[in-house]
Amino acid sequence: MKSTSLSLIAGTVALAAVTGFAALTAPGDGDTAEAKTAARLPVERSSLLCPAPGLSELSETTYTSFTPAGGGSGGEAGAAELQKATATTADGGKKDEKGKKEDDKGGKKADPGKPVVSLKEPGKPVTAEESGADTPALVGTATGRLAPGWTTQQTTMVEAGSARGLLGVSCTGPDTDFWFPAASTSKSREDYVQLTNPDDTAAVADIELYGPDGSLKSDVGEGITVPARSGVPVLISTLTSEVTEDVTIHVTTRTGRVGAVIRTADEKTGSDWLAASAAPTGTLVLPGIPADATSVRLVAFAPGEADADLTVKLMGKTGSFSPVGQNQLHVKSRMTAGVDLKDITKGEAGSLLLTPAKGGKDTPVVAALRVVRGTGDKQEVGYIPATGPVGARATVADNRDKGSILSLAAPGATATVKVTASAGSGGGEQTVKKYTVEGGTTLAVTPPVPSGLKGGYALTVETESGGPVHASRMLTVTQGGIQMFTVQTLSDDNGTVEVPAAEQDLSVLDD
Numbered sequence: 001m002k003s004t005s006l007s008l009i010a011g012t013v014a015l016a017a018v019t020g021f022a023a024l025t026a027p028g029d030g031d032t033a034e035a036k037t038a039a040r041l042p043v044e045r046s047s048l049l050c051p052a053p054g055l056s057e058l059s060e061t062t063y064t065s066f067t068p069a070g071g072g073s074g075g076e077a078g079a080a081e082l083q084k085a086t087a088t089t090a091d092g093g094k095k096d097e098k099g100k101k102e103d104d105k106g107g108k109k110a111d112p113g114k115p116v117v118s119l120k121e122p123g124k125p126v127t128a129e130e131s132g133a134d135t136p137a138l139v140g141t142a143t144g145r146l147a148p149g150w151t152t153q154q155t156t157m158v159e160a161g162s163a164r165g166l167l168g169v170s171c172t173g174p175d176t177d178f179w180f181p182a183a184s185t186s187k188s189r190e191d192y193v194q195l196t197n198p199d200d201t202a203a204v205a206d207i208e209l210y211g212p213d214g215s216l217k218s219d220v221g222e223g224i225t226v227p228a229r230s231g232v233p234v235l236i237s238t239l240t241s242e243v244t245e246d247v248t249i250h251v252t253t254r255t256g257r258v259g260a261v262i263r264t265a266d267e268k269t270g271s272d273w274l275a276a277s278a279a280p281t282g283t284l285v286l287p288g289i290p291a292d293a294t295s296v297r298l299v300a301f302a303p304g305e306a307d308a309d310l311t312v313k314l315m316g317k318t319g320s321f322s323p324v325g326q327n328q329l330h331v332k333s334r335m336t337a338g339v340d341l342k343d344i345t346k347g348e349a350g351s352l353l354l355t356p357a358k359g360g361k362d363t364p365v366v367a368a369l370r371v372v373r374g375t376g377d378k379q380e381v382g383y384i385p386a387t388g389p390v391g392a393r394a395t396v397a398d399n400r401d402k403g404s405i406l407s408l409a410a411p412g413a414t415a416t417v418k419v420t421a422s423a424g425s426g427g428g429e430q431t432v433k434k435y436t437v438e439g440g441t442t443l444a445v446t447p448p449v450p451s452g453l454k455g456g457y458a459l460t461v462e463t464e465s466g467g468p469v470h471a472s473r474m475l476t477v478t479q480g481g482i483q484m485f486t487v488q489t490l491s492d493d494n495g496t497v498e499v500p501a502a503e504q505d506l507s508v509l510d511d
Helices: 003-019
Strands: 038-040 045-050 060-066 080-084 116-121 126-131 138-144 151-158 163-170 179-185 192-196 202-211 224-225 231-236 248-256 259-268 270-276 284-289 293-301 308-315 327-333 336-342 350-356 366-373 380-385 393-400 404-410 415-421 427-429 430-438 439-446 451-454 456-465 470-479 483-489 496-500
Touching: 003 483, 045 151, 060 080, 116 126, 116 138, 151 393, 151 470, 151 483, 163 259, 163 380, 163 393, 163 470, 179 259, 179 270, 179 293, 179 366, 179 456, 192 202, 192 224, 192 248, 192 439, 224 231, 224 456, 231 456, 248 451, 259 380, 259 427, 284 293, 284 366, 284 380, 284 404, 284 483, 293 308, 293 327, 350 404, 393 470, 393 483, 404 415, 404 430, 404 456, 430 439, 430 496
Parallel strands: 163 270, 163 483, 270 380, 284 470, 380 483
Antiparallel strands: 038 496, 045 138, 060 126, 060 151, 080 116, 080 138, 151 163, 179 248, 192 231, 192 259, 202 224, 202 248, 259 270, 284 350, 293 336, 293 366, 308 327, 308 350, 366 380, 393 456, 404 439, 404 470, 415 430, 415 456, 427 451, 470 483
């Protein structure tokens, strides 16, 4: 084997450590070398995108960035930075600092400027604050020991106005396919799809809308250009003339990658972010419905050619049960189904479990919950999308000394998890606590708080034994007599990737 072959294999192994590429092919004979053993190695690079808050001059946004300790390889700690993207209008025109539109061909790299958030070491979160309606999206990367499990929480407080509320979202990685049940084009709603492009070339995205009767006609949801390192807001109601309460949004890209999330606002219940549902699958878990929820609406969608018949169960503190009269849900192919579950939790926090009905097919679906707390003019809204299990490890940032509730749901076998409360952004020592979650139940707890806490902190959940666990964190703040809240789900951070071992010792090879 020549040295060129050695270089190619070495490069392939390095690529696997970053992207998850798991096949190793030796050039020459076209055969794939079978790995004797496979190791899990920390990823070496992660990307995150935070959407533009873009709500009100009264808005105050806090960013909390964190990487769990002990998850990366040795050597240099690397870097993790989030920088401002270029503010862009929905038709692709860029704005200058005064808000005037400028022409943009979509391929020009935006000046990143000074980092808004810069993380220096694993195990200790950092925070930053921005204010006003012109705060742009953030784009950034983490490398080295800061890459595995890197997470950032964006939390915005708007005290008054039609967009008032506590809005929270875990900044997402770039992708090419997103599903959002529980959006709306009703007259009381103002929902925006926020698209963010992290790359140095333009991305082109398509937005499809599906209502209770199928696809909503739209001629302007196709071919949306998202310029390089820019964020683009798209008002959903401008994409169709049809008005409906429950809409499923499908975002895909023709070229490039984007981050996508929906900012909702309702005249009566305030505003929050709607994150994407887990990928379509036959069984879904929606964890962490608040104990005092006054209204819970389930929205589901079957993207394939077959209808879905689902059994609906609430996993509560002591067991699972099906709500009377709402134990079954029929979802027609490519039609959005919505059902009002009312105050299903009745004073006891729980999680929703959707499974194929007895004798039914395992049809892939996506789903999300629209949750309201409070009554009258004191209502506040939040969203819980279906989410995957925490797996080996999952993290949520921006926890505070008061106002956090961690929900842990075990849809199958009983499980044990370890929860680590990190050091505080301004000081304090990490704290670790273990919890056992009985099969078929939801355990809602006030999470551990770091000793001597100053500032905010992160919660990391790790599965130690038993079945899968699904989790979410609710953050609450009382403002003007309204119990504002937001819910963020936790899923496996994919901080490690399986890399195959080489078939032979490459160190002995030469020219």
